[in-house]
Amino acid sequence: MFRIDFNKLRFLCCDDNAHMRRILRTLLHSFGAREVYEAEEGATALEMYNHYAPDIIITDWAMPIFDGIELAQMIRQPDAYGNPYVPIIMLTGHSEKRRVTMARDAGVTEFLAKPISANGLYQRLLNVVLNPRPFIKTKTYFGPDRRRNTGGSYIGPERRNGGAAEVVPQPSLLDKARAPG
Amino acid sequence: MAPRKTDKKNDIEIARFADHIVIRQPNRLRRAIRRVPEDHIDDAVARAEAALASLAGEFRSWMQVECERLAAAHAAIERNGFSREAVDELFRAAHDIKGGAATFGYPVAADTATSLCRIIEHAPDLTKVPGGLIGHHVDAIVAFVRENAAVRKPGMAEELSVQLRMLADDYLTRANHDRPEHLEAVLAPSIVPE
Numbered sequence: 418m419f420r421i422d423f424n425k426l427r428f429l430c431c432d433d434n435a436h437m438r439r440i441l442r443t444l445l446h447s448f449g450a451r452e453v454y455e456a457e458e459g460a461t462a463l464e465m466y467n468h469y470a471p472d473i474i475i476t477d478w479a480m481p482i483f484d485g486i487e488l489a490q491m492i493r494q495p496d497a498y499g500n501p502y503v504p505i506i507m508l509t510g511h512s513e514k515r516r517v518t519m520a521r522d523a524g525v526t527e528f529l530a531k532p533i534s535a536n537g538l539y540q541r542l543l544n545v546v547l548n549p550r551p552f553i554k555t556k557t558y559f560g561p562d563r564r565r566n567t568g569g570s571y572i573g574p575e576r577r578n579g580g581a582a583e584v585v586p587q588p589s590l591l592d593k594a595r596a597p598g
Numbered sequence: 599m600a601p602r603k604t605d606k607k608n609d610i611e612i613a614r615f616a617d618h619i620v621i622r623q624p625n626r627l628r629r630a631i632r633r634v635p636e637d638h639i640d641d642a643v644a645r646a647e648a649a650l651a652s653l654a655g656e657f658r659s660w661m662q663v664e665c666e667r668l669a670a671a672h673a674a675i676e677r678n679g680f681s682r683e684a685v686d687e688l689f690r691a692a693h694d695i696k697g698g699a700a701t702f703g704y705p706v707a708a709d710t711a712t713s714l715c716r717i718i719e720h721a722p723d724l725t726k727v728p729g730g731l732i733g734h735h736v737d738a739i740v741a742f743v744r745e746n747a748a749v750r751k752p753g754m755a756e757e758l759s760v761q762l763r764m765l766a767d768d769y770l771t772r773a774n775h776d777r778p779e780h781l782e783a784v785l786a787p788s789i790v791p792e
Binding site: 555 | 631636646653712788789
């Protein structure tokens with residue numbers, strides 16, 4: 418059995434709502450985290466990401482001016498100054514399938530729909546620490562492998578040329594978002 | 599087909615294919631993983647839930663703040679019309695209640711805020727949303743919190759919330775009959791578990 422020493426991890430939380438930041442901070446500290454940095458919008462979060470080099474980023478989606486999707490896109494630049502592989506957990510009130518797809522295509526690692534639960538957050542954190550996925554770079558995408566299935570059940574067109582990449586079997590982001598916290 | 603080239607540099611494995619690259623790097627977070635005996639007892643989730651419960655005394659005042667923000671955003675629209683900035687603020691206020699109210703113990707307010715967000719997001723023209731539907735949503739959310747409708751149970755608050763959602767969905771379905779993307783989103787089930 419494995420456990421995570423949260424006190425060895427540095428978190429950056431971005432949410433424009435002070436109450437939600439307080440909830441998030443409380444949960445992370447309860448898990449054992451000590452280093453939790455907070456930003457109330459995406460531009461500040463980007464600065465803090467460059468300055469503090471967090472191990473995990475948890476961000477809201479809907480924020481004024483610079484939202485969570487834009488933040489993810491800015492971080493997922495392969496030649497960026499910071500660590501473009503940092504796990505990004507999107508914690509959001511958006512709860513529609515197309516939003517999950519948009520987040521996935523922006524390079525988000527995990528999707529957690531509000532209302533937040535201690536267990537839902539813990540499971541996402543466990544997954545990004547224990548089961549990191551390879552990154553895929555194409556002309557239009559840089560981020561965690563969006564294929565989570567190795568089974569032969571996929572019947573759509575093959576969009577990758579030059580051989581299929583080895584993928585790590587995991588539930589799809591949508592399936593996980595639908596699963597009870 | 600095998601990859602055209604495989605590089606190894608700085609511990610990062612790079613496998614190059616015709617139109618994509620697969621990058622594997624060592625788990626940078628491995629330092630935080632510790633193996634413990636199967637009988638190890640440290641329920642981090644229970645600890646976090648207890649910490650969350652300890653905040654419960656503040657939830658009512660938090661919800662009042664959220665409601666004041668929502669009411670102010672709606673009042674601004676009533677005064678000055680549906681400007682882009684005013685609609686954005688109304689949406690964000692409703693969206694924050696949608697995401698937070700259930701955590702704060704007001705699930706019925708969260709349901710109604712969800713319905714309000716759907717109207718703002720999917721109505722083709724907010725000025726044509728019928729008779730006070732937006733205002734009724736705002737008023738209901740504020741009333742649910744004021745009357746402390748904190749627990750989901752059959753009653754007037756839940757019935758009102760359901761009726762508002764039905765009215766909103768009925769309007770959105772009719773208004774989006776020729777906008778398939780919106781119609782699909784309106785009719786799609788939520789991914790949030792019950």
